[in-house]
Amino acid sequence: MDKKELRKQIKVLKNQYSPEQKVEMSRPIWNELEQNVFFKEAHTLLAYWSMDDEVFTHDYVVKWAGEKRILLPCVKGDVLELRVFEGMESLKAGESFGILEPVGELYTDYDSIDMIVVPGVAFDRQGNRLGRGRGYYDKILKETRAAKKVGICFDFQFVEEVPVDELDVRMDLVVHG
Numbered sequence: 001m002d003k004k005e006l007r008k009q010i011k012v013l014k015n016q017y018s019p020e021q022k023v024e025m026s027r028p029i030w031n032e033l034e035q036n037v038f039f040k041e042a043h044t045l046l047a048y049w050s051m052d053d054e055v056f057t058h059d060y061v062v063k064w065a066g067e068k069r070i071l072l073p074c075v076k077g078d079v080l081e082l083r084v085f086e087g088m089e090s091l092k093a094g095e096s097f098g099i100l101e102p103v104g105e106l107y108t109d110y111d112s113i114d115m116i117v118v119p120g121v122a123f124d125r126q127g128n129r130l131g132r133g134r135g136y137y138d139k140i141l142k143e144t145r146a147a148k149k150v151g152i153c154f155d156f157q158f159v160e161e162v163p164v165d166e167l168d169v170r171m172d173l174v175v176h177g
């Protein structure tokens with residue numbers, strides 16, 4: 001199966017659940033993530049601010065921002081920039097896709113990032129990841145080599161085999177539920 005076809009299939013499955021159901025389904029995923037040693041030991045963590053069709057993250061970003069430095073991605077043309085999450089009040093809709101992004105100072109110390117919680121359309125047990133098809137994460141994951149990369153997804157997104165190419169970066173761990 002090619003990437004496009006798998007994205008289409010997952011989209012159908014996502015539409016079978018309401019946003020509220022997806023928030024509920026995200027709870028056990030976060031319970032597991034919070035027990036994980038990479039997470040426990042991480043001081044600086046790149047997370048994401050979820051859209052309605054993704055594993056929900058908002059409450060967890062807010063919850064952990066007191067204890068850890070939480071970074072969020074900001075779309076800038078073809079690349080992602082990173083900024084520190086400093087509360088919901090300092091989030092603004094980004095230049096594309098309407099995803100909320102932190103305003104404020106750019107964060108460029110990529111070597112200090114301990115862990116990345118990576119969104120994805122699908123993952124497999126080899127740690128391969130299928131994204132939304134813009135290559136944003138593939139680029140940023142190459143610049144943050146030291147960070148542990150942890151994909152999170154619903155069970156229906158954890159598939160037998162994700163189609164990959166040379167540019168795709170593997171996850172160290174995939175937490176699904």
Ligand SMILES: Nc1nc2c(c(=O)[nH]1)N(C=O)[C@@H](CNc1ccc(C(=O)N[C@@H](CCC(=O)O)C(=O)O)cc1)CN2
Binds near residue numbers: 049050074075119
């Ligand atoms: N929550 C969240 N934030 C994120 C990402 C993400 O996947 N999730 N990104 C990860 O890269 C970056 C934004 N990239 C995105 C790329 C495509 C679409 C999107 O909605 N695409 C449509 C396809 C139609 C179109 O191309 O416009 C879709 O998937 O239905 C959204 C965000 C940075 N921030």
Ligand SMILES: Nc1ncnc2c1ncn2[C@@H]1O[C@H](COP(=O)(O)OP(=O)(O)OP(=O)(O)O)[C@@H](O)[C@H]1O
Binds near residue numbers: 130138142
């Ligand atoms: N490191 C990279 N540098 C430049 N271009 C890249 C890189 N990684 C991927 N691309 C390009 O980006 C496009 C999308 O790639 P792909 O379909 O693998 O994205 P994805 O991993 O599904 O999406 P995303 O990372 O945005 O969630 C392709 O044209 C690919 O060649």
